[in-house]
Amino acid sequence: MNNKYDLIYEGKAKKVFTHNDSDKVIIEFKDDATAFNALKKAKFEGKGKLNCLISAKIFELLIKKNIPTHFIKLKNENTMIAKKIKIIPLEIVLRNNAYGSLCKQTTLKSGTILAKPLIDIYLKNDELNDPLLTKDRIELMKIISSKDLDLIIDLTLKINVILKSFFKNIKLQLVDFKLEFGYDFKKNIILGDEISPDNCRLWDLNQENDKIVSLDKDRFRNDLGGLIEAYTEINRRINNFI
Ligand code: UDP
Numbered sequence: 001m002n003n004k005y006d007l008i009y010e011g012k013a014k015k016v017f018t019h020n021d022s023d024k025v026i027i028e029f030k031d032d033a034t035a036f037n038a039l040k041k042a043k044f045e046g047k048g049k050l051n052c053l054i055s056a057k058i059f060e061l062l063i064k065k066n067i068p069t070h071f072i073k074l075k076n077e078n079t080m081i082a083k084k085i086k087i088i089p090l091e092i093v094l095r096n097n098a099y100g101s102l103c104k105q106t107t108l109k110s111g112t113i114l115a116k117p118l119i120d121i122y123l124k125n126d127e128l129n130d131p132l133l134t135k136d137r138i139e140l141m142k143i144i145s146s147k148d149l150d151l152i153i154d155l156t157l158k159i160n161v162i163l164k165s166f167f168k169n170i171k172l173q174l175v176d177f178k179l180e181f182g183y184d185f186k187k188n189i190i191l192g193d194e195i196s197p198d199n200c201r202l203w204d205l206n207q208e209n210d211k212i213v214s215l216d217k218d219r220f221r222n223d224l225g226g227l228i229e230a231y232t233e234i235n236r237r238i239n240n241f242i
Pocket residue numbers: 091093099100101102130176177178198199200201217
């Protein structure tokens with residue numbers, strides 16, 4: 001990255017830099033992958049570029065459907081220009097099927113179709129291991145008002161309807177995903193972060209039997225191999241469709 005921009009923040013998968021306009025930032029997607037609160041780490045050459053391109057297409061789709069997102073435009077293949085937002089320290093997970101941590105913490109069987117989408121909200125705090133929250137705990141910590149929380153939940157449900165149908169068209173099942181929201185300088189709630197196979201579970205629907213074939217970060221979490229091939233396939237299907 002050109003050194004005329006200052007690094008504001010470095011996360012596990014992205015770096016955020018200043019922009020000449022103070023209400024914008026430059027986000028660079030890294031090739032690093034982490035899982036289990038960074039206990040497991042690796043680097044996949046080309047992952048940053050794929051996640052940046054996939055996220056850009058998905059943000060464009062959501063913007064067309066009137067969802068406010070931080071995405072402005074791509075700068076290059078692994079860098080995007082976005083609106084500067086103040087991230088709310090909550091991870092909003094929406095689940096259409098039971099999988100991952102939900103199956104570890106409940107008696108629900110892996111893959112069960114949920115009668116209605118489940119929203120689980122976690123505290124974005126690595127030191128505390130991103131604990132699962134309740135509405136009352138969110139209120140106690142004064143993270144956001146209950147009105148803003150309702151707005152975020154409503155937006156997440158709308159995003160699920162759009163993404164579920166989009167992914168179905170490209171023969172992918174949207175099992176679950178994680179979103180992060182923030183406030184812009186006018187205090188509007190805006191979707192931030194990324195939407196990519198790093199934070200969505202996507203299963204291939206081009207399978208003849210009911211076998212689960214993950215085309216997402218579970219390839220790394222569960223040592224399945226072929227992560228770049230899976231992300232490349234998702235990017236290919238998106239580009240063939242849009
Ligand atoms: N997720 C994420 N970041 C996290 C935790 C989860 O992006 O720190 C995503 C994950 O990719 C999946 C969804 O949120 O699409 C639900 O993850 P889950 O709670 O099942 O946790 P996991 O099984 O990944 O530990």
